[in-house]
Amino acid sequence: MDSGSASPLWLEDETIQALALAGADSLLWAYDLSRGRFEFRGDAQALDLPSLNGVFALEDLTPLFAPGETDRLDMILKTLEVRTAAGLPGEEHVQCLMRFKDRRLLYFKGRKVQPALVLGTVTEMSRDIRQMPDADSLVQDIHIDPLTGLYNRQGFLSASQGLLSREGDYDLVVGDLNRFRRLNEALGHERADLVLGILAQRLREAFGDASVLARLGEDEFAVLTLRGFPRVSERMRNAMERTIIIAGFDIHPTFSMGAVSIEGGVGALESAELLRRAEMAVEAARLKGAGGVAAYKRDLESDGLTRLALEAELRKAFISGEIHAWYQPIIDLKTGVIAGFEALARWVHPKRGFIPPDHFLTAARDLGLMTDLGAIILNSTVKCLSKWRAAYDLPAGFFVSVNLSAPEIERLHLVEDVSRLIREAGLPGKCLKLEVTESDVMRDPDAAARTLEALRDAGAGIALDDFGTGFSSLSYLAKLPFDTLKIDRSFIITLQTDAASEKIVHAILTLGRDFGLEVVAEGVEDMALAGRLNDLGCHLGQGYGFAKALKPVDAEVFLAASLGRDLKPA
Numbered sequence: 001m002d003s004g005s006a007s008p009l010w011l012e013d014e015t016i017q018a019l020a021l022a023g024a025d026s027l028l029w030a031y032d033l034s035r036g037r038f039e040f041r042g043d044a045q046a047l048d049l050p051s052l053n054g055v056f057a058l059e060d061l062t063p064l065f066a067p068g069e070t071d072r073l074d075m076i077l078k079t080l081e082v083r084t085a086a087g088l089p090g091e092e093h094v095q096c097l098m099r100f101k102d103r104r105l106l107y108f109k110g111r112k113v114q115p116a117l118v119l120g121t122v123t124e125m126s127r128d129i130r131q132m133p134d135a136d137s138l139v140q141d142i143h144i145d146p147l148t149g150l151y152n153r154q155g156f157l158s159a160s161q162g163l164l165s166r167e168g169d170y171d172l173v174v175g176d177l178n179r180f181r182r183l184n185e186a187l188g189h190e191r192a193d194l195v196l197g198i199l200a201q202r203l204r205e206a207f208g209d210a211s212v213l214a215r216l217g218e219d220e221f222a223v224l225t226l227r228g229f230p231r232v233s234e235r236m237r238n239a240m241e242r243t244i245i246i247a248g249f250d251i252h253p254t255f256s257m258g259a260v261s262i263e264g265g266v267g268a269l270e271s272a273e274l275l276r277r278a279e280m281a282v283e284a285a286r287l288k289g290a291g292g293v294a295a296y297k298r299d300l301e302s303d304g305l306t307r308l309a310l311e312a313e314l315r316k317a318f319i320s321g322e323i324h325a326w327y328q329p330i331i332d333l334k335t336g337v338i339a340g341f342e343a344l345a346r347w348v349h350p351k352r353g354f355i356p357p358d359h360f361l362t363a364a365r366d367l368g369l370m371t372d373l374g375a376i377i378l379n380s381t382v383k384c385l386s387k388w389r390a391a392y393d394l395p396a397g398f399f400v401s402v403n404l405s406a407p408e409i410e411r412l413h414l415v416e417d418v419s420r421l422i423r424e425a426g427l428p429g430k431c432l433k434l435e436v437t438e439s440d441v442m443r444d445p446d447a448a449a450r451t452l453e454a455l456r457d458a459g460a461g462i463a464l465d466d467f468g469t470g471f472s473s474l475s476y477l478a479k480l481p482f483d484t485l486k487i488d489r490s491f492i493i494t495l496q497t498d499a500a501s502e503k504i505v506h507a508i509l510t511l512g513r514d515f516g517l518e519v520v521a522e523g524v525e526d527m528a529l530a531g532r533l534n535d536l537g538c539h540l541g542q543g544y545g546f547a548k549a550l551k552p553v554d555a556e557v558f559l560a561a562s563l564g565r566d567l568k569p570a
Contacts, residue, residue, distance in 0.1 A: 027052065029110065031094075031118040033081050040122070049124070065106075066099045073098060073108060076146045077118070078190065094118055096146065145215045147193055148200030156214035160224050160271035163212050167265040171232040172224045174278040175240065175255035176286065180219035182439035183251065191246050198244055199253065206239035221255075222278070233257050233293050241291075257293040258282035287358070311363050313349070318372055323347055325380035327400065327555035329562070330520060330542045333534040338562035340399040342435070342542060343381040344549045345373055365405070374408040378421065382432065384552055386425045388559060391568040401433035401463055401484075406440035409451055419458035430461035433484060437465045441480065449480050456481045463520075467508060477515060485512050489523025489543070496532060509537050 027042035027049075038061070040052040058077070062070045073096045092112040099105055110120015143155025151159055164170065177199070184192040196215070203213050203221060211225035223236055230238075237255065244251040258281025262269050277296040284294035317323055327341035347355040364373050381402050388394065408414060422432055434455060441448040452462050463484035464477070487508050494501040505521070512519040521533050524543035533541055550558060560567045 026121045026123040029108070029120055029122050031077060031110070032116060033077070033112075033118065034116040036077075064100060066101050070098065073146075078193065081190070094120060148197055148215045150200050150203070150221070151212065151214040153214065153216045156212060156216060156222060156224075157271045157275065159212045160274070163224060164262065164264045164268040164271060164274075165266075168263075169227040170224060170262050170264050171227045172222065172260045172262065172274055172278050173232045173236055173257055174216065174220060174222045174259075174275070174282050175236055175257045176282050177219040177221070178254045178256060178291070179439075185439050185442040187246065187249065194246055195244055195251060195253070199240055202239045202242070203236070206235055216275075220282075222275070224274075227261065231259075233259050237293075254291045256282055256285040256288075256291065258285050258296065259293065260296045310360065311367060314347070314360055314363055314367065314369070317347055317349070318369060318376070320350075322349060323373065323376050324551075325377045325384070326549040326551055327384070328542060328549040329547050329555070329558055330401075330540055331524075331530075331546050331562075332395075333521075333530050333539055333541045336562075337395060338559055339395065339397065339540055340401065340433070341555060341559075342549075343377050343400055343402045345377055346549065368407075370405040370407045371411050374402075374405060374411075375417075378402050378418070380552075382421045382425050382427070384555075385427060385431060388556065389427075389431075392559065392563060392565055395563075397430070399431050399433045399461060401435050401461075403435045403465065404440070406443050409436065409440060409448055410444070415451065415454040415458060418455055418460055422459045427459065429459045430483065432459070433461035433463050435463040435465040435486065438467075445479075453481050456483075477511070482517060484518040484520060486520045486522055486542075487538075492521050492523040492529065492533070492543070493525060495529060502536075505533075505538070506536055513537070 027040050027044060029041075030039045031037070032039075036057060038056045038058070039054075040056075044052045058070055058074055073094075076094055076096055094108060094110045096108045097105055098108070104124065107123045108120065109123070110118050113119050143151055143158060145152040145155075160172075180192070183195065187195075196219075199221065200213075200215060203223065207213060207223055207225055211223055214222045216222050221236075221240070223232055225232060236257065240255060241253055244253065258278045260274055260278045260281065262274055281294045281296040285292040288294065324346050325343045326346045327343055329338050330340045330342060331337070332339045345357060345361070347357075347360050349355055364370055381400050385400050404414075418432075418434070421427075434452075436448070436452070441452075456462055461484060462480070462482050463486055464480075464482045465486045466488040467485045485508065487505060491501045491504050491508075495505055496502075509519055511517075518540065519538055520540040520542055521538050522542050524530050524533065524541035524545045526545045529543075530541050530545060547558060557567055
């Protein structure tokens with residue numbers, strides 16, 4: 001090599017660089033981690049690619065690829081962003097193979113060269129792969145979840161079919177991480193992704209390479225392995241449900257699990273059908289509550305049809321007036337006199353009777369009916385409040401609270417509607433109280449703060465529900481216009497048996513006094529518990545120890561009796 005030559009080297013010439021890239025079926029690419037933007041250089045036309053001149057977001061490229069293909073690259077880049085922002089060590093290379101809609105393959109390769117810059121090449125691989133005997137190993141990346149390194153859904157189906165071709169007794173368990181949406185909203189996507197990565201590693205440690213392990217969806221993991229002892233669901237739970245500490249927060253993951261048993265060998269069930277059955281069992285497990293487990297049975301098939309029928313009937317229920325507001329009393333623990341009610345949604349079916357809220361609230365959420373539900377409860381509550389205020393001498397500060405879901409908080413005309421209802425009914429300030437959970441507020445804290453402040457200015461009280469179960473409650477307590485805290489029932493029902501629960505309740509009560517907030521204890525199941533809460537300085541309680549949610553007519557009877565008044569005729 002003549003290092004002393006005065007003439008320019010071939011590769012210093014930009015034209016030669018472009019020809020070299022075209023000869024390799026490649027483009028140069030750069031990705032700005034701080035802005036989330038791509039830039040490409042090279043002859044896209046020579047690769048039979050669409051024009052890639054300019055700056056692009058990943059979503060701009062998504063229409064070029066088969067469904068879901070860009071999700072893997074998105075995950076890789078987001079993980080790189082998180083590690084960069086947190087100063088964490090780890091892989092700084094990017095490798096991802098993606099399939100176009102026309103089934104050609106594009107291979108992204110690069111590495112981080114500066115704190116916020118990734119550089120690399122993107123190569124059209126189809127011709128090379130067709131000419132290679134080990135083409136299958138080159139496309140394996142398509143079947144791997146880049147965040148966890150486990151199989152994705154398609155990879156799981158393929159690998160499971162291979163395992164099931166061997167003789168043996170197998171168990172498939174699918175575990176759905178409970179309340180992951182709330183975790184995502186409270187911690188942020190990046191930290192929630194770290195939780196998923198830790199859970200995946202625990203799954204590997206528990207089952208090893210002899211099993212087929214997958215992350216099927218955002219918060220769903222699967223294990224297919226030979227049957228053994230302890231049961232697969234127990235091994236999975238023991239591995240996954242240990243405390244995780246992220247950014248100073250203790251995360252206690254729980255899973256709803258569905259299980260299916262299968263014999264392998266000739267004539268084994270197709271992996272897609274096996275997975276369908278397991279996911280039906282997961283749905284049955286969810287109905288048992290967080291941490292439930294269910295095995296697939298034939299009657300689940302009819303249950304699935306029942307769910308579809310329930311959804312159809314629920315839509316009709318909103319039109320035919322079957323959805324009602326019932327009222328659970330809130331009691332002054334010092335005097336034993338009623339202080340208010342919480343309005344709760346109830347469905348009374350004309351033929352099936354009372355439908356438990358756990359059976360229809362999830363369906364209402366899935367069907368996008370939460371704003372309609374909220375409007376029914378809000379209007380009914382204001383009518384009852386107006387009637388009771390006209391008929392009885394209510395104690396000072398008497399209120400009825402109504403829950404606001406996230407879709408309602410984000411509804412365009414919410415503030416105007418609440419302001420109109422309060423004004424037309426002549427309600428005093430904070431007589432109508434609106435309850436929000438932290439997870440709903442955390443979807444967009446700044447927008448939620450503006451909405452809640454406007455609602456407060458309109459005359460509504462604002463309560464933070466389920467306090468103590470969130471991840472950022474303390475930080476937002478000072479920023480949002482709350483006047484009431486509701487202690488989650490999980491701390492109240494264990495108050496007399498768990499010293500830690502008593503300490504938490506005591507701390508919340510102290511916090512409420514320091515912030516000048518009213519505190520309501522949920523889950524007061526008996527008078528002994530009510531007395532203990534009063535001794536601790538909690539003045540308001542709610543729970544079955546006083547009454548369940550009551551129909552409006554029964555709520556009025558309870559109200560009159562508590563106040564020592566005669567029931568007013570309708």
